[in-house]
Amino acid sequence: MDLIKEIFLNRYGLSTANFDFLNSLMTEYTKRKGELLIRKEEVHHSVYFIKKGAVRSYYINEDGKDITHWFGFEGDIVASLGNFIGGKPSLENVELIEDTVLLKIDQSKLLELYSTNLEFANFGRRLAENALLEMEEQILLSQVLDAKTRYLSLIDKFPQILQRVKLGHIASYLGITQVTLSRIRSQR
Template sequence: MEIEQIINQIHTIPETSGLKLRRVTEEISLPKGHILFEADKIGRSVYFLKKGIVRAYLFQHDTEVTFWFGREGDTIISMKNYVENKPGYENIELLEDCVLYRIKNRDLQKLFTEDIHIANWGRRFAETELIKTEERLISRQFSMAADRYKALLTNSPDLIQRVQLFHIASYLGITQVSLSRIRAEIR
């Protein structure tokens, strides 16, 4: 997915504002397994995923708990880094070789002060990320694992093909054995 598409799916901005954003955007390629954000460290950039898949996870009792997957067109960000310039909670790992667009936080913050359209885009971006987080929280709290798996199949069927099952089980908050049972029941 091209950067113009990603920008405009968040919030449409005039071409001149889009050009300003594109000027501070760098396309990079990183290998599978690369840790883009590390817990307890400050990241200095926002990323947009052109190609590939990533996951966000935390350690709980020496176990990795996956709580988010990102794929083409998604934003990769540590909100605590971005909003407060403080170390984030999460680790974000590339699950495939990825092509990303990177914008340094300081460049983005500067554009927010210079261009009202980009500032409004940034507000809309933050609102969208908040809604996505809220939806994940509500789903995890109030849906059964089988229903969350079915929703994953419906909304993101490619994840099942591209992500290892133990990451999906972790994301659903269940064991791999429970995931196998759910999968067998659905078949």
């Protein structure tokens, strides 16, 4: 079974028939590493799912520093929540950190599915629940746990991250410097 289908069936609870229907509504795009999929201040009317590849969401703080706050890999949804929920301009940039294959669906089509089909409504709920869990985990990591524990938690969650993501982006996500990250890595 193809990986994206397996993820949609197992992680998001879609039936094979509804996955096939959703898949027929999506368009596949291949984008190059380094491209911005979503730009700060823009409004997007599409939602993306990562079929293959990796992305990161980041913002630039008032000191001009690039702060990574989310990584996305195969099966993850990519959308600006402000865009999706309130039609507001994006607060962040979403950059492709690998050559990436995306499945794109128009937001209005997805919302129509949510309102006309219980299984798709539950799919949307699961997407929202996953996003909330990610945010809660990120808050816990950044405000409660020490740097080494944050690093070990990230490696546990994404064992392949060191091979796929620049160390500078990982350090930024963890809220530490690259020097601190190197020191933590050498202790393992």
